[in-house]
Amino acid sequence: MSKRIASMSRRPLAAALFVALIAPGMAFAETAKEKELEARIAQLEQQVQALLSSQQQQQTAIAETQTQITEVKTAQSAPADGKPRIQTGPIMPGANPGTSFTYGGFIKMDGMYTDTSDGRIADGSSGRLFYLPSSIPVGGPTADGGDPYTDYHAQFSRFWFSADHTTDKGDKIKAYIEADMFGGGSNALAGNETATNTYAVSLRQAYVSWNNWLAGQTWSNFQDVAALPDAVDFVGTTDGTIFVRQAQLRYTKGPWSFSAENPQTTITPYLNNGARFNSGDNVAPDITARWITKGDWGHFTVAGLVRQFKYLDETETGGAVSVSGKFNLGKSDDLRYAVNAGSGIGRYLAFGLGSDVVVDANGELNALDGYGGFVAWRHVFSPKLRSNLMYSAAMFDNDKAITGYGVTERAQSYHANLIYSPFPKLDIGAELIFGQRALEDDREGDLRRIHTHVKYSF
Incomplete structure (x- = not known):
């Protein structure tokens, strides 16, 4: 009976020794896997953060563009003086692209x-x-x-246009054209000082240079x-x-x-x-x-x-x-x-x-x-x-x-x-x-x- 008891007392000891021997290996394996997982998670977090940052930049750019468009439309439809604009499109649609137009007098x-x-x-x-x-x-x-x-x-009094x-x-x-009102009238009441003092537009200059x-x-x-x-x-x-x-x-x-x-x-x-x-x-x-x-x-x-x-x-x-x-x-x-x-x-x-x-x-x-x-x-x-x-x-x-x-x-x-x-x-x-x-x-x-x-x- 003493032998049986001794044999039975040795089994828990062997089991304890076995666990003590393999536990560090198991712990080591679990630590390496966790580190790998943590690294992958960190990498995914960086990618997500980059995507979020890019999306935010795009949204900011879109918002700024929309703001600029709104400002241009506002400027065209509601100028500083509060009066509606007569001209909202190109002032010289029939001219060569890039033509500049000036007016004076x-x-x-x-x-x-x-x-x-x-x-x-x-x-x-x-x-x-x-x-x-x-x-x-x-x-x-x-x-x-x-x-x-x-x-x-x-x-x-004079005015001119230049393109x-x-x-x-x-x-x-x-292209340049210039005119004034020195040249007489165009109807029975024009060209005199009786009532209207109306005078016809007279050509001064009209030329093209190349x-x-x-x-x-x-x-x-x-x-x-x-x-x-x-x-x-x-x-x-x-x-x-x-x-x-x-x-x-x-x-x-x-x-x-x-x-x-x-x-x-x-x-x-x-x-x-x-x-x-x-x-x-x-x-x-x-x-x-x-x-x-x-x-x-x-x-x-x-x-x-x-x-x-x-x-x-x-x-x-x-x-x-x-x-x-x-x-x-x-x-x-x-x-x-x-x-x-x-x-x-x-x-x-x-x-x-x-x-x-x-x-x-x-x-x-x-x-x-x-x-x-x-x-x-x-x-x-x-x-x-x-x-x-x-x-x-x-x-x-x-x-x-x-x-x-x-x-x-x-x-x-x-x-x-x-x-x-x-x-x-x-x-x-x-x-x-x-x-x-x-x-x-x-x-x-x-x-x-x-x-x-x-x-x-x-």
């Missing part, structure tokens, strides 16, 4: 107090709107201009627009100024430009027996060439003009030259000038003060020689105040045996103005003008004018 009101010595300038004529030397009345010793007269108008495009190859294309080429109506290549003075009057130094806008084909390369321009001949009948008239019989265009140099000091340019004159079967030729520029005299002063001379320069000078040609006793055309020029000094007192002093003159070498004595021999004018700008783009100006026109028979007529204006550019 100015509103200008002119007020003039005029006193003429030898008669009154016809009411409603151009001479009542701006200084036009050919409109100065010239009478005799008994002529009387009567009392001074006053005019107000806004006909020189600019650059192709993928770098070609630059521009790199160095230009085709359409613009300033003549013979005219130096950059030399025009800072005047209250429409032009100011009209007497000695080259002033023509017309259709042309122009090529510009560096400092050189060349053009073929619309021809037209102004004609004075033999011995001035009748009104001056125009002829469109020309075959050859007016040909011009210009050279210009520029710098911080200003600019200097020389231009030449060659013309053909034609009326019925008669022809004549002429030519002219123009030297002009602007010279800066420091930060506050500049000098602008022009000298023009030629045979048959008539319609290009001073708004056609003289004729291009005169018809002689045999019906042949004779080109008339003309000369003109101006000088203008501009001084800036401050950013808000500036002043200009100007002198301008023109004269014609008439053959009195052909033209007679009743044609214009010369014209001249003096101008002094003061222009105040209370803020940028708004000008309030006043200009004193004295003009004079003289005929070949020594008769003279004077004009004295106070010209004021209010002009806002945009």
Whole structure:
């Protein structure tokens, strides 16, 4: 019995020893598996976190995009002034993609107090709107201009449109059109001051340019627009100024430009027996060439003009030259000038003060020689105040045996103005003008004018 008891007591001991021996191995195995599982769980957690982060970023981007779309729609439908927009789509749907559109101009009101010595300038004529030397009345010793007269108008208000495009190859294309209201009315009540003061829109410029080429109506290549003075009057130094806008084909390369321009001949009948008239019989265009140099000091340019004159079967030729520029005299002063001379320069000078040609006793055309020029000094007192002093003159070498004595021999004018700008783009100006026109028979007529204006550019 003692042996049986001893045998039975040894079995639990062996079992305990067996468990003690295998337990560490089992524990080790379970620990390795747990670590593997923990690693996999951590990896899954990282992947889930990455997915959640990516989803959050996408949701944020979508929300921002929706916000931007909402802002754009809000801006289109409800602008800052609270008024609905007229234009919500592309402003130039028919243009080349990438075309930029610009618009500008100015509103200008002119007020003039005029006193003429030898008669009154016809009411409603151009001479009542701006200084036009050919409109100065010239009478005799008994002529009387009567009392001074006053005019107000806004006909020189202006607007322009421009469409600019650059192709993928770098070609630059521009379309430009400009108009004002100086040109008369379009119905029975328009073009006068009876009731509505309505005036028709008049074309000033309309052209297209492609790199160095230009085709359409613009300033003549013979005219130096950059030399025009800072005047209250429409032009100011009209007497000695080259002033023509017309259709042309122009090529510009560096400092050189060349053009073929619309021809037209102004004609004075033999011995001035009748009104001056125009002829469109020309075959050859007016040909011009210009050279210009520029710098911080200003600019200097020389231009030449060659013309053909034609009326019925008669022809004549002429030519002219123009030297002009602007010279800066420091930060506050500049000098602008022009000298023009030629045979048959008539319609290009001073708004056609003289004729291009005169018809002689045999019906042949004779080109008339003309000369003109101006000088203008501009001084800036401050950013808000500036002043200009100007002198301008023109004269014609008439053959009195052909033209007679009743044609214009010369014209001249003096101008002094003061222009105040209370803020940028708004000008309030006043200009004193004295003009004079003289005929070949020594008769003279004077004009004295106070010209004021209010002009806002945009």
